[in-house]
Amino acid sequence: MPNKLASKINPDILTPVAEYFKVLSEVSRLQILSCLKEKEMNVTELGEATGLGQANLSKHLKVLTQAGILSRQPQGVSAYYSVNDPMIFELCDVVCQRISERMQQQAEHFEQLKLFSQ
Missing domain, CATH: 1.10.10.10 (Winged helix-like DNA-binding domain superfamily/Winged helix DNA-binding domain)
Incomplete structure (x- = not known):
C-alpha cells in the first residue's frame, strides 16, 4: 500500500x-x-x-x-x-555511525559465509 x-x-x-x-x-x-x-x-x-x-x-x-x-x-x-x-557535525556523525553499523553487518555476514564454506 x-x-x-x-x-x-x-x-x-x-x-x-x-x-x-x-x-x-x-x-x-x-x-x-x-x-x-x-x-x-x-x-x-x-x-x-x-x-x-x-x-x-x-x-x-x-x-x-x-x-x-x-x-x-x-x-x-x-x-x-x-x-x-555545528549541527552539520551531528549529521555527519549519524551518517558515519550508520555506515559503520552496515559495514559491521557485512563483516558478520562474510564471517558466516566463511564458516559455511569450511
Missing part, C-alpha cells in the same frame, strides 16, 4: 534538501568541514591542512559559503572561514 503522505509532498519543497546534500556529497568539502570543526581557518591554513590547491579550495569554499554552511570573516589581508551551524 503506497504511503499517502509521501505522494502528497511537493517536489519543490524537497529541492533545497537535495541541494544541501549535494553540497555535502563532495569529499573535498567534507575535508574542509573536518578542518573547521575545531577552529576557524584562513585559505592558507586550509590549504596546508587539506592538501588542496588554492583554486580548488577557493571553489569549494565558495560553494560551502553560498550554501550557508560556512561564514567568511575578512581579517586584514586574510579571510577566515568558520562553520555556521
Whole structure:
C-alpha cells in the first residue's frame, strides 16, 4: 500500500534538501568541514591542512559559503572561514555511525559465509 503522505509532498519543497546534500556529497568539502570543526581557518591554513590547491579550495569554499554552511570573516589581508551551524557535525556523525553499523553487518555476514564454506 503506497504511503499517502509521501505522494502528497511537493517536489519543490524537497529541492533545497537535495541541494544541501549535494553540497555535502563532495569529499573535498567534507575535508574542509573536518578542518573547521575545531577552529576557524584562513585559505592558507586550509590549504596546508587539506592538501588542496588554492583554486580548488577557493571553489569549494565558495560553494560551502553560498550554501550557508560556512561564514567568511575578512581579517586584514586574510579571510577566515568558520562553520555556521555545528549541527552539520551531528549529521555527519549519524551518517558515519550508520555506515559503520552496515559495514559491521557485512563483516558478520562474510564471517558466516566463511564458516559455511569450511
